[in-house]
Amino acid sequence: MSKTEFRTVKSSQTVLKELMVPSYANFGGKVHGGVILSLMDKIAYTCAASHVKGYCVTASVDSVDFMNPVEVGDLLTLSASVNYVGNSSLEIGIKVVSEDFREGVVKHTNTSYFTMVALDEETRKPVQVPGLILEEEPEIKRFIEGKIRKQLKRGHRTEMSKIKAEIDLIKEIKELEDENCRLYKL
Numbered sequence: 114m115s116k117t118e119f120r121t122v123k124s125s126q127t128v129l130k131e132l133m134v135p136s137y138a139n140f141g142g143k144v145h146g147g148v149i150l151s152l153m154d155k156i157a158y159t160c161a162a163s164h165v166k167g168y169c170v171t172a173s174v175d176s177v178d179f180m181n182p183v184e185v186g187d188l189l190t191l192s193a194s195v196n197y198v199g200n201s202s203l204e205i206g207i208k209v210v211s212e213d214f215r216e217g218v219v220k221h222t223n224t225s226y227f228t229m230v231a232l233d234e235e236t237r238k239p240v241q242v243p244g245l246i247l248e249e250e251p252e253i254k255r256f257i258e259g260k261i262r263k264q265l266k267r268g269h270r271t272e273m274s275k276i277k278a279e280i281d282l283i284k285e286i287k288e289l290e291d292e293n294c295r296l297y298k299l
């Protein structure tokens with residue numbers, strides 16, 4: 114893929130609608146979070162693959178905070194856009210809303226960001242993705258935010274690896290006294 118290829122955000126924008134059927138329910142009668150995560154992964158792939166016109170994998174998923182429960186009988190609408198592209202990675206922004214037809218209530222379920230990486234299907238190595246044509250101010254804003262999120266996540270991963278490598282177990286065990294855990298004698 115050459116770096117001179119560019120596509121608009123709109124060309125890969127994706128909407129997925131799914132009725133929440135009884136088989137999606139957990140023991141509490143609400144829809145399983147995992148069902149929603151699976152639909153989010155599906156739309157993230159569809160949106161990324163539409164931009165790339167090729168194979169992609171999910172590299173990471175940002176934290177997903179469920180703000181409202183989803184009920185059986187609700188219509189779930191997921192909307193996805195490419196927010197940011199790097200060399201081989203793409204950030205896909207996903208918004209999920211649920212709609213209760215009977216009550217006429219629409220609720221924002223969650224928003225999350227998936228990082229997808231374009232791969233060569235044979236070598237499984239990351240490949241260059243087309244650039245983004247940013248046509249409106251919100252698209253420019255989302256691109257900048259995606260770029261910042263990528264830098265922050267990279268920094269967090271590096272920092273966490275460093276911390277894990279330097280953990281002093283004896284010292285940290287003493288700090289566990291006020292935590293909600295019970296230690297077996299080591």
Ligand SMILES: CC(C)(COP(=O)(O)OP(=O)(O)OC[C@H]1O[C@@H](n2cnc3c(N)ncnc32)[C@H](O)[C@@H]1OP(=O)(O)O)[C@@H](O)C(=O)NCCC(=O)NCCS
Nearest residue numbers: 170171172173198199200201202203228230232238239266
């Ligand atoms: C994601 C994957 C392709 C990255 O491979 P890699 O050899 O580490 O690739 P690189 O270090 O060259 O990074 C390639 C790109 O991925 C991004 N990336 C790699 N790991 C990442 C992570 N954990 N989170 C976010 N982005 C990541 C890099 O920032 C880079 O982006 P850029 O090219 O736009 O700058 C590889 O880890 C993989 O195949 N993972 C399994 C994915 C999968 O199977 N998903 C489905 C799970 S069932």
